[in-house]
Amino acid sequence: MSVLITGGAPYGEQPADILVVDGVIAAVGADAAADPRARDAEVVDAAGLVVLPGLVDLHTHLREPGREDAETVATGSAAAALGGYTAVFAMPNTDPTADTAGVVEQVLRLGEQTGLVDVHPIGAVTVGRKGQKLAELAAMATSAARVRVFSDDGDCVSDPLLMRRALEYVKAFGGVIAQHAQEPRLTQGAQMHEGEVSARLGLTGWPAVAEEAIIARDCLLTDHVGSRLHVCHLSTAGSVEVVAAAKKRGTNVTAEVTPHHLLLTDERAQGYDPVFKVNPPLRTEADVRALRTGLATGVIDIVATDHAPHASQDKETEWDNASPGMLGLQTALSVVIATMVRTGLLDWRGVARVMAEAPARIGGLTDQGRPIAAGEPANLVLLDPQASWTVRGADFASLSRNTPFEGMELPGRVVATYLRGRRTASAGVALGAES
Ligand SMILES: NC(=O)N[C@@H](CC(=O)O)C(=O)O
Numbered sequence: 001m002s003v004l005i006t007g008g009a010p011y012g013e014q015p016a017d018i019l020v021v022d023g024v025i026a027a028v029g030a031d032a033a034a035d036p037r038a039r040d041a042e043v044v045d046a047a048g049l050v051v052l053p054g055l056v057d058l059h060t061h062l063r064e065p066g067r068e069d070a071e072t073v074a075t076g077s078a079a080a081a082l083g084g085y086t087a088v089f090a091m092p093n094t095d096p097t098a099d100t101a102g103v104v105e106q107v108l109r110l111g112e113q114t115g116l117v118d119v120h121p122i123g124a125v126t127v128g129r130k131g132q133k134l135a136e137l138a139a140m141a142t143s144a145a146r147v148r149v150f151s152d153d154g155d156c157v158s159d160p161l162l163m164r165r166a167l168e169y170v171k172a173f174g175g176v177i178a179q180h181a182q183e184p185r186l187t188q189g190a191q192m193h194e195g196e197v198s199a200r201l202g203l204t205g206w207p208a209v210a211e212e213a214i215i216a217r218d219c220l221l222t223d224h225v226g227s228r229l230h231v232c233h234l235s236t237a238g239s240v241e242v243v244a245a246a247k248k249r250g251t252n253v254t255a256e257v258t259p260h261h262l263l264l265t266d267e268r269a270q271g272y273d274p275v276f277k278v279n280p281p282l283r284t285e286a287d288v289r290a291l292r293t294g295l296a297t298g299v300i301d302i303v304a305t306d307h308a309p310h311a312s313q314d315k316e317t318e319w320d321n322a323s324p325g326m327l328g329l330q331t332a333l334s335v336v337i338a339t340m341v342r343t344g345l346l347d348w349r350g351v352a353r354v355m356a357e358a359p360a361r362i363g364g365l366t367d368q369g370r371p372i373a374a375g376e377p378a379n380l381v382l383l384d385p386q387a388s389w390t391v392r393g394a395d396f397a398s399l400s401r402n403t404p405f406e407g408m409e410l411p412g413r414v415v416a417t418y419l420r421g422r423r424t425a426s427a428g429v430a431l432g433a434e435s
């Protein structure tokens, strides 16, 4: 089985043909068309398209097991493939919680059966994500799912002793703790960012310091025990400063930002439309600027979607009772193009770094986020950098509809996604494992 992708521009640079044979990039550039194996290859015309490594999402909520009305591994995988992803890390806030080898293996199997993206389960740090007792991290690490990333996402590991133990424990197998940084006491009853807008709307605020204080504490704990920390969804300018200072000091810390925090502000809460309710909350214009700069300068390592599907009965209700979270997989690349590429803050190499290479490295993957070069697995996304499209949640492969970008015109469109040489999405249609 071979595919010859002609005329596309790897990393948006010089156009170069790419020959894929048996799931592996066999040749790039002049060698590709000249290769005898190109003779019976399927030819894909990619003139005018940018070719990037398949994207890797370190923070996806697939909702299975337990909330299959909001998303399943199959529907979330389809959304991922359509968004240009070839691998996603599935957060463990499912029902039951992914806190045992059994549950993470179940998620792994569901991902394999769907076959549209590699699904890597994240294991919970504490039993039931209750923050009381460490889960069996080693059992998940040595399971078939080979879990390397652990998180109580949705909740913060707020107990400093538990956090210390978790950081110590994962050292044995090269794991990382991905912290949802939210000091629970400082955010009790919080509904949105604490600031001018929350005061005007009369909603309880979620102060920036509730995030920043946890990040500062965890960086110090990480230094103390000589471990590795990843900070989920940075949302404030102060958090960027804390991470920058820690990195300067040599702390082994990485950080992510979501597409929605790169584009939207707390002003969106004005109409009390719960589609804009999320944790951490949308912040201010100054925070958005600092997050973009932080991503451009490498203080923030990656973009992660925090794709958080919610069924309509949980989302289309009054603001106070609505579940926090937003869809992200099918809009992430376009939002990054709008906020980082069109603004000159990142080139396509930079996009490949923050959406494929670095997330794969942080998650411990050696077969994803690889360079577009001979001998590498053919995980690729072809995108049209000139196209634009209007977001319609109703058209998404996701089972839920809670996109905060509804009706927006966004730049850049995914034309095709390849997982180990097999097309998983093409012209807006996700393709099952059999095709
Ligand atoms: N981001 C959210 O607002 N919600 C996430 C949990 C999380 O990522 O914190 C969810 O699971 O719905």
Ligand SMILES: [Zn+2]
Residues within 6 Å of the ligand: 153, 154, 155, 180, 232, 233, 279, 280
């Ligand atoms: Zn979270």
